[in-house]
Amino acid sequence: MKxxxxxxxxxxxxxxxNFTLVQAQDNNEKDLKNTIVLANKDKxxxxxxxxxxxxxxxxxxxxxxxxxxSPETVEQDGILYQDTVKGDTRLLYYHLNGMKEDKKIAVVIxxxxxxxxxxxxxxxxxxxxxxxxxxxxxxxxxRYFNSHETREIELAPYSKTFLRVEDxxxxxxxxxxxxxxxxxxxxxxxxxxxxxxxxxxxxxxYVNYAPILEKDQHRLRGTYEGKERYLTNRRAxxxxxxxxxxxxxxxxxxxLYKYGKDNTDNSVTQNFGNYGxxxxxxxxxxxxxxxxxxxxxxxxxxxxxxxxxVGENGEYKMISTPDDLxxxxxxxxxxxxxxxxxxxxxxxxSFLYTPPGASNLPVQxxxxxxx
Numbered sequence: 076m077k078x079x080x081x082x083x084x085x086x087x088x089x090x091x092x093n094f095t096l097v098q099a100q101d102n103n104e105k106d107l108k109n110t111i112v113l114a115n116k117d118k119x120x121x122x123x124x125x126x127x128x129x130x131x132x133x134x135x136x137x138x139x140x141x142x143x144x145s146p147e148t149v150e151q152d153g154i155l156y157q158d159t160v161k162g163d164t165r166l167l168y169y170h171l172n173g174m175k176e177d178k179k180i181a182v183v184i185x186x187x188x189x190x191x192x193x194x195x196x197x198x199x200x201x202x203x204x205x206x207x208x209x210x211x212x213x214x215x216x217x218r219y220f221n222s223h224e225t226r227e228i229e230l231a232p233y234s235k236t237f238l239r240v241e242d243x244x245x246x247x248x249x250x251x252x253x254x255x256x257x258x259x260x261x262x263x264x265x266x267x268x269x270x271x272x273x274x275x276x277x278x279x280x281y282v283n284y285a286p287i288l289e290k291d292q293h294r295l296r297g298t299y300e301g302k303e304r305y306l307t308n309r310r311a312x313x314x315x316x317x318x319x320x321x322x323x324x325x326x327x328x329x330x331l332y333k334y335g336k337d338n339t340d341n342s343v344t345q346n347f348g349n350y351g352x353x354x355x356x357x358x359x360x361x362x363x364x365x366x367x368x369x370x371x372x373x374x375x376x377x378x379x380x381x382x383x384x385v386g387e388n389g390e391y392k393m394i395s396t397p398d399d400l401x402x403x404x405x406x407x408x409x410x411x412x413x414x415x416x417x418x419x420x421x422x423x424x425s426f427l428y429t430p431p432g433a434s435n436l437p438v439q440x441x442x443x444x445x446x
Contacts, residue, residue: 109398111369111412123369123412125319125441129308131329135301138163140351142297142335143269144432145290148173152276153286155180155269156296158338159187165302166238166257167351168269169432172204172247180253180271181242183282186230188263194228194238198258201239204251209378209402212433213395215254216380220393220427230265235279238267246274254432256351258302287339297344299335304349306356313362314420314444324354324428325374325436348436354428356440360420365445368415368426370396372404374435382427383416391427404435417445 113120141164143156150173172178186192200218202211228236237243238257247253268282290296312320323329325348333346346352360366370381378401382391396413397403403411418424430436 107399109414110400110403111410111414112403113410115408115410117410120410123371123410123441123443125321125443127317127320128329129312129320129322129442130310131306131322132309133330134305135333136303136305137300138165138302140164140299140302140335141166141267142295142299142346142351143168144170144350145293145296146288147171147291147293149178149271149288150174151288152178152272153270153288154282155271155288156339157266157268157287158298159264159266160298161261161264163260163302164258165351165353166255166259166267166269168253168255169350170269170271171252172249172271175249177249177274178247178271179243179245179274179276179278180247180269181245181278182238182255182257183235183268183270183278184228184230184238185235185266185268186233186263187266189232190263191232192230192261192263192265194230194259194261194265196226196228196238196257196259198222198256199239200256201242201254203253204245204247206250206252208252208433209376211252211254212431213378213380213402215256216429216431217393217395219256219429220380220382220391235282237278243278290337293347294337294342294344295346295350297335297337297346299333299346299351301333302352304352304354306354308359311359311361312366312442313360314364314366314442315362319441319443321439321441323437323439325349325430325438330437348430350430350432352429354426356426356428358424358426358442360422360424362420365417365419367417367443367445369441369443370413370415371439371441372411372435373437373439375404376402377404377431377434377438378402379431379434381415381429384425385418385422387423391425412441
């Protein structure tokens with residue numbers, strides 16, 4: 076997730092996803108139901124551009140985020156990140172095999188207590204290996220927001236296993252990217268190690284003596300307090316009075332990046348882009364009528380997903396961003412908008428969003444009045 080206004084794993088459009096701009100343009104000519112593609116000079120742009128900034132109230136919870144992505148392109152075997160956690164935790168790993176040989180990348184967990192340790196995995200998503208970086212980023216987000224099954228891992232005192240057993244058999248070829256997103260709760264202290272090694276290594280043994288790899292120049296990896304960020308608009312949005320409005324996610328001005336600590340070397344780190352943070356946006360709406368919501372990418376090429384729930388007892392529904400295209404945001408002279416739905420102003424809404432790997436930030440969330 077390298078820096079390009081925020082971060083992009085993509086160094087040039089020529090290497091994106093094995094999708095070409097020609098494919099994107101061909102798709103643009105089709106009937107797109109949930110994606111709006113307009114040239115800057117198109118008069119219809121006025122329908123979707125907002126001029127009123129909504130100021131947001133934010134609150135982070137006291138859970139833990141483990142973020143492993145540095146080195147992002149891995150050129151030697153070893154431990155990519157390691158820390159010990161307890162309680163409500165999220166792990167994000169994002170690594171590319173930069174070596175010529177096939178490798179294994181997996182997460183080893185070890186009970187650090189003399190008691191039995193039950194680890195409850197509540198949500199999880201994995202994609203890759205692939206050289207199609209935007210595809211990996213988008214599919215991971217789609218799988219995460221569609222993840223509803225839970226499972227438990229029981230560890231005897233000081234014993235080890237894999238957070239996801241299948242990863243011990245997963246072969247990551249040269250140039251392959253893997254992306255993992257896990258929410259779990261550990262009853263007792265749990266050491267978490269993200270490891271890369273030759274395919275013939277026993278990772279449960281290798282983790283005992285493997286070197287901890289140095290981070291790369293982007294210095295993102297670390298342990299952060301708060302895996303959830305709660306957002307709501309300070310002033311209730313009344314479409315009849317306010318008209319079209321918007322707010323930003325991932326701009327580091329109205330939405331600040333988190334600071335944390337790399338516990339492998341005790342250095343301070345900053346999560347440029349707030350990767351791994353799930354934003355919980357509950358808009359305060361008032362007045363009659365309905366409001367439509369759109370996501371607009373501002374930083375460049377983008378491919379992700381989010382979720383929305385209507386009503387206190389509703390269920391979250393995944394929304395791909397974009398839905399009708401593999402990605403968007405790649406052309407500077409084009410405005411792109413992903414439709415997130417139209418809702419009654421009396422509805423209690425909850426949106427979930429997290430920045431997808433390989434995509435650029437910031438994004439704009441736009442609110443538009445409807446009759």
